[in-house]
Amino acid sequence: MKRFNFINFWFLILFTVTLWLTVIFVRISNEIHQFSDQITDNRPWHLSQFQLELERLNSSLIQYIHVTNDDTRSEAVFKVELLWNRTDILVGGVAGQDLKKYDQTSYRYLKNIQDYLNEHEAELYRMTPEFARRFQPVNHAWTQEYKHRIREIFQRSYQSFHEVSNQVLDTYKITRLLILALGLVIFVLTWVLYREFQRSKQLRITAEKASEAKSQFLANMSHEIRTPLNGIIGSIQLMRANDDVQDCKDLMKTLEQSSEALLAQINDVLDYSRMESERHVVEEVPFDALGLVRSVTSIYNAQAKHKQLTLTFRFEPEELAPTTEALMIIGDPNKLRQILLNLISNAIKFTQQGSVTVTLKVQADTLSVRVEDTGIGISPDKREAIFQPFGQEDSSISRRFGGSGLGLAISKKLAEILSGELTLTSEVNKGSTFTLSIPYIPAKHEHQPQAIETAFPAPSELKGKVLLVEDNLVNQKIANRMLTKLGLHVTLASNGDEAVKAVTLDHFDLILMDLQMPEKDGIQATQEIRELGYSMPIIALTANSTIESQQACFEVGMVGFISKPFKMESLHQAIEMHLGQFA
């Protein structure tokens, strides 16, 4: 908008200057015309001719006085006539008017001569020797005076000439200035337009690239989601047609793996958009960094073995530090794990033969994990792009190797959140090395490593009446079964209206509330229940896991947030926590 005004402003200036210039051009052409008018009467020529006629008459008169005959007499008369003619020309017409205006003295001088000639017309034509003797001194005096005056007369006769010429010169100067200004304005405008053009071109290219990357991303996502879904649907079908318990357990394993892969893929996308909102909380809990890196590495043992790659883990402790079995530090194990999972899985994915080496190095206050591979490497011009969201090295890579294209973008972002950095050195066809460096604080006390293995909680541990508000029948069934298994008494409601109605009719210890429902959504229902004065804990149970929706839930008075898909133990934990408060 501002830019647009700027261009408008310059266009206005351009228009004004052009208009002004046109006016000036009209003026200057008028002035030049006037100027040439001034030149037309050829005054300097007449002035010099006048002097010549005076001199000639003088010598003719002297000649006549000395040698008096008809020839010399008529010659003298002829010369008088020529002088007379010149005098008339200088006194009359435009020349006379100008002279009268600019030089009264000279005009009077010429007028004097004209008057004398008119007065003595008869005598001049008769031209007796006697008159000639009288006239000669008069003419001589005119000649002498003219000699003295000529400079002044010349100058005066040029006066109007000068005025017009100065005027024209002034106008010319203005014109020159205007043309320069015009040139400048045009230059600036052209430059701005050029810049604008370049900018929009750049924007267009960027937008096209972004849109292309998004389409590509969607295609990848679709592929990545369909692959595990195929595993899930296929397993279910096989299980239905199979009664063998052992087979079913195998299939269930596949089912679980596929589900996990699907969830991981979706989490990648969610993680990224969550990180985009810049509201990431860094956990500060004690954990065993050495154990974590080792265990993450070992997750990929099977995969590496399958591809016939050597996957090694090395620990380089701080010098002089005792070799320990555990390295307890305070930090965010989940984020660190996520980064390492990404890096190692990438390393294995992009390496066809050779090795992948994970090195944990501990320095004074920095913990660095190096993931080296002997894979395809990354060309220098792509090293920036691979850290961009949706940006894989090129689209052929994703077809060959799969992936959402978010892994490195997420890892880099996570590294930044942990106040660390993620760097890359690489050589095409030799391999790549990603190095994660994060500051760390050693834990004072040895803590028990966090249990990685998850166990189902003991059934019937919980007691109470729960209202489950859920519109989707499948989700309703699953949640109902899980809650019942946890030992809770469940009442069902399919939308917000039914939930509010149920609350007024019965007593509930806790409500699990879906957010997106027909008729009345979870937020509205919660608001109404709170307005009616009920204070039982309400926990959101939703597939909508954005920060914004979490915020909205807490604002209307919900106490917890469980995102779908959920595991039974997380459901158990959340309910246990809130039931406990009101028990």
Place this chain on the structure above:
Amino acid sequence: MSYPPMNTSWLHRLCLLMIAALFSVWGHGYELTIKTANNEYKLSQDELKELTGSSLTTVTPWTDQPNVYSGISLADLLAHYQISATTAKARALNDYQVEINLHQALSAGAFIVSHVDGEPMKVRNKGPFWIIFPWSRQPDLIERKYQDWSIWQMIEISFQ
């Protein structure tokens, strides 16, 4: 009172001389010489005036009042002598010369005049012959080119 005979005779002689002088001035006998490639014509002021008997009333850049100028248009003069030419060279009493583009001069309506307000033009009045243009009718002819061609005190014009 008696007049010395010598005196009378002197006065008489002076009168005669005066008349002779006047005649010699009035009818100085200036003629316009018209030259073509093969021929040469001479015209007195009166003869030129009588050729077509036309006149032109105009103000000139050197005069303040309109005057009636008698003479012949350049076009008529050429027609009269059946002259076809592209340029004319005009010469004045004081040997001033000017070359005239006939095509332009004819389309501007050039006029050769010998009389002003019925009187033969004297040398002191730009006579005996003067080329003028119809400035009053066409003010755009007040331009250096036409003013240069307006040769006064002309005595000869040759066509080429």
